[in-house]
Amino acid sequence: MEIRTLQISDQQPIISVLNEWWGGREMAHMLPALFFHHFNQTSFISEENGEMVGFLIGFLSQTHPSEVYIHFVGVHPNYRNQKIGQALYRHFFQKVQKEGRSIVRCITSPQNKDSIAYHQRMGFTICSGDALIDGIQVHTNYDGAGSDRVVFEKKL
Numbered sequence: 513m514e515i516r517t518l519q520i521s522d523q524q525p526i527i528s529v530l531n532e533w534w535g536g537r538e539m540a541h542m543l544p545a546l547f548f549h550h551f552n553q554t555s556f557i558s559e560e561n562g563e564m565v566g567f568l569i570g571f572l573s574q575t576h577p578s579e580v581y582i583h584f585v586g587v588h589p590n591y592r593n594q595k596i597g598q599a600l601y602r603h604f605f606q607k608v609q610k611e612g613r614s615i616v617r618c619i620t621s622p623q624n625k626d627s628i629a630y631h632q633r634m635g636f637t638i639c640s641g642d643a644l645i646d647g648i649q650v651h652t653n654y655d656g657a658g659s660d661r662v663v664f665e666k667k668l
Contacts, residue, residue: 515559516556517555525564529588554572566596577612580617616666619655619662
């Protein structure tokens, strides 16, 4: 497996598989062109024999100089449970530490139990929210009315 820096030309290949990788859920709108044009130095593609098997879209916070944010991570369904996501996260962590960043943030929906468990295994902690859903701290209306989110933090 090889990890390389995201390129502008990666947008279409990612968008073309995104909904399929998410079991038919409409997700392509989550990755507009701006991520490929402005955050490619902190975003990465994982390839196996020239085929994209995973990606991570992240960026340095402009507001909080010690923080970074992971916006989106995907792994091809046929390549899951092979530590590809873990390798992408670790690659991102190394890159942002060189930029002097020490806090990583990300979010997921409270219904995404697999993502919650994965982030906890990766050493992320759940930030206190304003509600408890199924025993998980949640920030209600985080992304607008009815869009509750679990907020994670990891100190590097």
